[in-house]
Amino acid sequence: MIHSLARIFQLVTILGCASSSIYYLVCLWTAASFLHGKKADNMARARGNLPPVSILKPLKGIDPEIYESFRSHCLQDYPEYEIIFGVSDPGDPAVASVQRLQREFPERAIKLVVSPSILGANVKVSNLAQMLSTARFEHLIVNDSDIRVESDYLRRVIAPLTSESSEGQRAGMVTCLYRGIAAPTLGSRLESLGISTDFCGGVLVARQLEGGLHFGLGSTLAFRSADLERAGGFNAIVDCLADDYELGRRISALGLPVVLSDIVVETHLPAYNSRDFLAHQLRWARGVRDARLGGYIGLAFTFGLMWGLLNLMAAHAAPWSWAVLGAVALLRVAVALVVGKAVLRDAQTLKYLWLLPLRDAIAVAVWIASFAGHTVTWRGDRFKLRKGKLIRMKS
16 A cells, blocks of 8 residues: 555656646747747837827835836836826825925926725725826826836837737737846845746746736736726726736736737845745735636646655655756756746846755745635735635734
């Protein structure tokens, strides 16, 4: 009986190594496809049709490098746009940064909207719903407060919304990959490494295997206000944790393509201590679990280093099992370098590559822990998560 169980366990670990290797190969293929498409997009980018744009940035508290992130939006090579910041509390510390921005760029249309009504558990979306009425333009961009962009960001993001694809259809939403700039703490470095070597690779694989994206990323959500209204508006997602994912899903459900832009933006990560890092990872994991349960369960078949080590144990360190572990590790490193360096142009990937085994081990532990509960912590508040929706817990 014990011998049979050992054989079954070894077979499972071999299958895990095989599935992970296939996943890594698909990651490399999709990364190459993205880079090839990026060159084509650069050649065919729309030049003439540049409609006015309203950028909506909901705020709560101070993020690292927040002023420089705000400032990058004022340096756009774009004919007409406005930036609308929104807070729920007039005493929010982010207000001072907005006022400083207004003083530095008096020629820019910069508004600050105070949204005192709390329309749902997701205060960010509650702010957006109240900010929307002040937007003057049909084309909208929503991005997180900590996102920093290049000067051609607006041109490149708006282009797919204004130009027809080869199938004669305009995009319904444009979203962006991003890289995380780490603060000098272990938690921040691990999160940056996870974004560049795991998360973004998963987005590319989903795009390829599902025939396009069917969700959005909070780094950038560009869309038309008419399509937002058809999708139910911000009020329809005001209790959702993964609001970016859900808005993209709803616009995709209208039959409109969600396009992954050729531009990569960046975010400066907080100086997470171990506790904050794990809480953020768990919130992220439980949000993905509720949004994409099937795909999230499938992540178990992509933990290559874990399966390689378990196979090494099951095979009692037989020479062939070392070869399997080496092959899986080589593919894992290749994915990290190709996605992190070539796709995202993340200069930190090589610097922190030695942390990859620790980061992947933590990812496995967080994946397991995510099934053990339904609570998340978000900017100091605790919530219960039920079918992707937030329920605020009493202090």
